[in-house]
Amino acid sequence: MGPKRRSQRNLCDGEDVVVKRARIEESGWTGVNERTFIAVKPDGVQRRLVGEIVRRFERKGFKLVGLKLMQASEELLREHYSELRSKPFFRGLIAYMSSGPIVATVWQGLDVVKTARKMLGETNPADSLPGTVRGDYCVEVGRNVIHGSDSVVSAQREISLWFRQNELQSWEDNCSHWIYN
DSSP states (O other): OOOOOOEEEEEETTEEEEEEBOOTTOTTOSGGGOEEEEEEOHHHHHTTOHHHHHHHHHHHTOEEEEEEEEOOOHHHHHHHTGGGTTSTTHHHHHHHHTSSOEEEEEEESTTHHHHHHHHHOOSSGGGOOBTBHHHHHOSSGGGOOEEEOSSHHHHHHHHHHHOBGGGSOOOOOTTHHHHOO
16 A cells, blocks of 8 residues: 555636645655654744744754745644644634744654754743753743644644645755764
């Protein structure tokens, strides 16, 4: 059985068009090919932290394979945060996340999910160490600048929600031999 693909049907001038989403069970998403989803939230974009965040991931040695600035629809956000729908803060979260542009990114590299979570810091900025994104730039949970996938499975699901397959790039990183043994 080949890789599973998510698709979404759109009507375009009376034609039924299939939009292919990123494959969520693509082989090779382990080791140096592991991928994660990182989103700079509206407060991070408004505060002009996108370049700093991208710089941190590039300097760590991770490879950028997807990036876009977008206004997320409420439908996309409800699906992305579906596991939180019973929480009292859900409506406020959706309103906040749809209040401005988001920079959605996909990063690739060895243990990128686990490492990215450490780079971001704790969800509550008060618990985040200096040197982490949230430790350096955030004060309260409701404006914590950034989202990062919490597992490889979550990363695969989130990437497939935010990116189409043709929006993810596969390219040769000439520095990889200086990063990986």
